[in-house]
Amino acid sequence: MSKRRMRPCQQPGCPNLVERGFCDDHKHLESKATREGFKRLDERKTAEQKQFYSSYRWTRTSQKHRKIEPICRRCKARGIIAPGKPVHHNPPLEYLLAHGLNPYDHKYLETLCDDCHLEELRKKKDAPRPVKMPFAPS
Numbered sequence: 001m002s003k004r005r006m007r008p009c010q011q012p013g014c015p016n017l018v019e020r021g022f023c024d025d026h027k028h029l030e031s032k033a034t035r036e037g038f039k040r041l042d043e044r045k046t047a048e049q050k051q052f053y054s055s056y057r058w059t060r061t062s063q064k065h066r067k068i069e070p071i072c073r074r075c076k077a078r079g080i081i082a083p084g085k086p087v088h089h090n091p092p093l094e095y096l097l098a099h100g101l102n103p104y105d106h107k108y109l110e111t112l113c114d115d116c117h118l119e120e121l122r123k124k125k126d127a128p129r130p131v132k133m134p135f136a137p138s
Contacts, residue, residue: 004080020115049093052103061104062087065111072113084111088120 009016009023010030016023022030052058065087075082089096089103090110096103112120 004082048097052093057104061106061109065106065109068106069111071111072116073110074116075113082113082115084113086112086114086117088112088117092124 004019006017006019008014009018009021009026011022011026014023014026016025021027066084070084072080072082072084088110089108091108093103095101096108101108
């Protein structure tokens with residue numbers, strides 16, 4: 001028995017409770033919703049990010065990391081066993097590149113499930129952006 005809390009089905013107006021995603025009646029909508037969500041996220045990536053994440057080196061690194069850590073790190077900390085899919089940079093890729101750190105180093109990577117990864121991306125999206133000043137204050 002899973003320890004996940006029950007949530008409403010993601011289909012608007014559906015009263016069914018599920019552990020995640022869609023109920024059995026609306027399961028056919030899940031892949032479409034996932035594709036659309038990731039398509040919107042992909043549109044927000046910079047050219048540098050697209051180039052990095054589509055590189056052969058990153059693909060191999062993320063595959064190796066999933067072999068080392070196949071379970072979502074954040075769910076595991078809460079006592080939940082969930083398979084990890086995306087490999088996430090912690091701290092963010094932009095920070096690693098700006099400070100000359102190796103973004104392929106496994107100590108900066110964590111495997112997350114789709115739910116935890118989307119939660120992390122939502123936090124990043126909602127975080128206030130630093131204000132860039134056009135001139136140095138005197």
